[in-house]
Amino acid sequence: MKLASYACNRWIDAAADAQPIPSAIDGTTIALASSGDVDFAAMAAHARTRGTRSLRRLTFQGRAALLKKLAQYLSDHKAPLYDLSAQTGATRRDSAIDIDGGIGTLFVYAGMGRRELPDTNMLIDGPQLSLSRNGSFVGRHVETPIDGIAVHVNAYNFPCWGMLEKLAPAFLAGVPCIVKPATQTAYLTEAMVRLIVASGLLPEGALQLVCGRLGDLFDHMTGQDLVSFTGSLETSLVLRNHPAIAANATRFIAERDSLNAAILGPDVAPGSPEFDIFVREVVREMTVKAGQKCTAIRRILVPAAQADAVADAIVQKLSRVVVGDPRAEGVTMGPLVGLGQRDDVRRRIDALLAEAEIVFGDPENPTAQGADPAAGGYLPPILLRARDPKRATALHRVEAFGPVSTLVAYDDLDDAITLARRGEGSLVATAVTYDPAVAGDLVFGIASYHGRLHLVDRDSAAESTGHGSPLPGLVHGGPGRAGGGEEMGGLRGLHHYLQRTALQGSPALLSRLTGHWNKGAPEVTGNAHPFRRGFDALALGETIHTAPRTVTLADIEHFAQFTGDTFYAHMDDEAARANPFFPGRVAHGYLLLSFAAGLFVDPAPGPVLANYGLDSLRFMKPVLPDDAIAVRLTVKQKSPRNADYG
Numbered sequence: 001m002k003l004a005s006y007a008c009n010r011w012i013d014a015a016a017d018a019q020p021i022p023s024a025i026d027g028t029t030i031a032l033a034s035s036g037d038v039d040f041a042a043m044a045a046h047a048r049t050r051g052t053r054s055l056r057r058l059t060f061q062g063r064a065a066l067l068k069k070l071a072q073y074l075s076d077h078k079a080p081l082y083d084l085s086a087q088t089g090a091t092r093r094d095s096a097i098d099i100d101g102g103i104g105t106l107f108v109y110a111g112m113g114r115r116e117l118p119d120t121n122m123l124i125d126g127p128q129l130s131l132s133r134n135g136s137f138v139g140r141h142v143e144t145p146i147d148g149i150a151v152h153v154n155a156y157n158f159p160c161w162g163m164l165e166k167l168a169p170a171f172l173a174g175v176p177c178i179v180k181p182a183t184q185t186a187y188l189t190e191a192m193v194r195l196i197v198a199s200g201l202l203p204e205g206a207l208q209l210v211c212g213r214l215g216d217l218f219d220h221m222t223g224q225d226l227v228s229f230t231g232s233l234e235t236s237l238v239l240r241n242h243p244a245i246a247a248n249a250t251r252f253i254a255e256r257d258s259l260n261a262a263i264l265g266p267d268v269a270p271g272s273p274e275f276d277i278f279v280r281e282v283v284r285e286m287t288v289k290a291g292q293k294c295t296a297i298r299r300i301l302v303p304a305a306q307a308d309a310v311a312d313a314i315v316q317k318l319s320r321v322v323v324g325d326p327r328a329e330g331v332t333m334g335p336l337v338g339l340g341q342r343d344d345v346r347r348r349i350d351a352l353l354a355e356a357e358i359v360f361g362d363p364e365n366p367t368a369q370g371a372d373p374a375a376g377g378y379l380p381p382i383l384l385r386a387r388d389p390k391r392a393t394a395l396h397r398v399e400a401f402g403p404v405s406t407l408v409a410y411d412d413l414d415d416a417i418t419l420a421r422r423g424e425g426s427l428v429a430t431a432v433t434y435d436p437a438v439a440g441d442l443v444f445g446i447a448s449y450h451g452r453l454h455l456v457d458r459d460s461a462a463e464s465t466g467h468g469s470p471l472p473g474l475v476h477g478g479p480g481r482a483g484g485g486e487e488m489g490g491l492r493g494l495h496h497y498l499q500r501t502a503l504q505g506s507p508a509l510l511s512r513l514t515g516h517w518n519k520g521a522p523e524v525t526g527n528a529h530p531f532r533r534g535f536d537a538l539a540l541g542e543t544i545h546t547a548p549r550t551v552t553l554a555d556i557e558h559f560a561q562f563t564g565d566t567f568y569a570h571m572d573d574e575a576a577r578a579n580p581f582f583p584g585r586v587a588h589g590y591l592l593l594s595f596a597a598g599l600f601v602d603p604a605p606g607p608v609l610a611n612y613g614l615d616s617l618r619f620m621k622p623v624l625p626d627d628a629i630a631v632r633l634t635v636k637q638k639s640p641r642n643a644d645y646g
């Protein structure tokens, strides 16, 4: 299979100098890749013109709707991807994380977009700020899509998820993407991009693919572009320091090496549910994707008194792991992506062995069920144990990107916190404890060193999503060594692709530009009650003022008896006066709200379907018996849901 790049609406076959990509299973050539015939300047220009234009013709809502269709299309056509995925060394379970996990991420972003984003290309960030005495000059922050390209450089371990978790927020934001998968597993990404192109769903120029090297693409980067990189520390340094990136302040997100820790609380002893939860979590993280996960547990921090028991329990489980051809019956862990990766992991194990000893696994003598262990990247899970945890340094620095983890004994909780921090910034840490005080100390001790903390105990273990699973709604990324980047985190992931701008002007102008009516902007008087007018007919700022209604003591007593809310502030004058907020008996806030509805509602059937709730409801000022209230009802914002209503 000759892998092609997809550039300027065309598939461009691998050039004559194409490099063979071996199968992880047996080393046979699966594909050939080279981007030698790609014109990168043309590719960048295509994204900047066609891509930007076609994406901006859609709004956030329009793009969310397309994303949902795309997720559905991929879900319906994913079956052949599984066969290819096995060639990367992935078991069926590993493939599901990559393929279905990636498609699931698209679904989640589509849903968030439909629920939470407007039908425009501008987001509002925060409230309007008053900047003048009379309110005629105000400020407001807005966010608009950057006018450039998102270049996504991905690691080899998640060829589908790695692409889609970056594509979803970029596409939703309205920024065209150029995706460069790691060459070792690019055949799976290419197959998925072929499906995406065949779906015909993405607008022209929204997605281009490079199978092979990036040529001179980075020379064409500008200050409106973004590079999102996932991979090793070494490569991230090369790319981050590229002259064009540095000179143009091109946005750069890095997700890279991470020496993630799992910490067993000092309160946990063998026989407790937390002990078993911890061991299960560690073994799962060592073996899923053969440990080739940026989130995998590399450092197992346990109280010194429990270190032997933990080691025994982990060894017991690891001895049941069956390494081999991921397609073979009974195999629970596949090979590493290739022989080169196995060599790299062995070298790193050697570095770790200067300070640790092997508790389980022989890196030099792998076995493989249904396969030749010498032909593929087969390696058993390797459990190491630090000889002198206080002095050891390599285990906090050296990432063996495979099924390798080091057990480290700690003296007390402070010691555990110190050790965890020595990773100098990680994507995730797990803490297993049933003592909230221990969990609290750990969280405050290490949170600033982590992008995510996974706290598990007997109450949450059954439904926990696991240490190693980044979720679309939660932040993925970490400080320091982990790259200092942040991805996903729900709609937070969109903000990388948007420029925040402070707008200053009159309330009328800002209301008009942002589509959010604000105090100080002129009110519009409609020619009929808003309940008699359809969604499209309503104008921003359209306002009605109702007649006043007096709230009587009898109303308050009736409401109290009817609802059962006989709180003293409404019923007992003396007690109400003793309260610092009330001069005497006051009307219920909910009574006022109900009276408000009675004032502004126009009751006959018409275009209004339902009231689905209130945002920012506050009861700021007491209303006393015989006070009068009135309602001002204004169209502040319109969010269409679909063709029928909004």
Ligand code: NAP
Pocket: 153, 154, 155, 156, 157, 180, 181, 182, 183, 184, 212, 213, 214, 230, 231, 232, 233, 234, 235, 236, 238, 239, 254, 255, 256, 257, 258, 293, 294, 399, 401, 427, 482, 483
């Ligand atoms: P890598 O060797 O750094 O490669 C990452 C990507 O960079 C690949 O697409 C690679 O392409 C590309 N690349 C390498 N040199 C380049 C250059 N000079 N110019 C442009 N692109 C270049 O990393 P990997 O081996 O694929 O992945 C393993 C590493 O990724 C581990 O260290 C792991 O911790 C990290 N990782 C981190 C996360 C995270 O979210 N933090 C997730 C997964 C993996 P080629 O394949 O064509 O060389």
